[in-house]
Amino acid sequence: MIDVHRLDRENLERAYGLDSQRLLPWPELNAPFEGAWCVLRPHTTSTPHAHHEYEIFIAVCGTATLIVDGEPHPFTEGDVVRLPPGSTHCVTNDGDEDFEYYGVWWDAEMSAQFTARHEASTS
Template sequence: MIDIRRLDRDHLEPAYGLVGQRLLPWPALNAPFEGAWCVLRAGTESTPHAHHEYEIFIALTGTAEIVIGEERRPFVAGDIVRLPPGSSHHVVNTGAGDFEYYGVWWDADMAARFAARHEAAGA
């Protein structure tokens, strides 16, 4: 069975200084991670923040810079950035159009809840 969740660009929600669509809730998906499609408008930047989860960003379209702590690097379509837990980070859209990326994050608690759901389902 194919289960496709469509991106709803007309109903993206604000978070961290950008707009996006969270992966969850999605009742059919049992995953040890969370994620979000993120759209950063031209000339804007996301809100700097840090958290305890592991995280990766996958650049999809546009041109930006990723800032992690004091380090700033180009971040363009096709790049994947690893964000260690506790690292302050944000994205700066340096391009003329929208910059879009997908963020995926996880931690030990998410993995444990996934394993429990997986076992309870008898999979």
């Protein structure tokens, strides 16, 4: 049996200067990562930030610029980007359409919690 977690475009939440829907809470999902669907509106820039987690961004539709530690990088539909822990990053959408991407992040603590939940569910 599969579970489908639907995107609710009408109720996206504002975070880091963009609109998003977090992957969690999703009680049925036991994963060693977290994630969010992100929508960056035209002519806006997400809030620059850095964190200790590992992260990847998957560009879903549109074209933007990913700025990592002050360096701009083209970021377009189909691109997958790995962001090192501690890197300061933001996304700029200079276009006239929404730019959409999915962010996934993880760290050692998330992995350990996943392992503990997994082992408890199989005992």
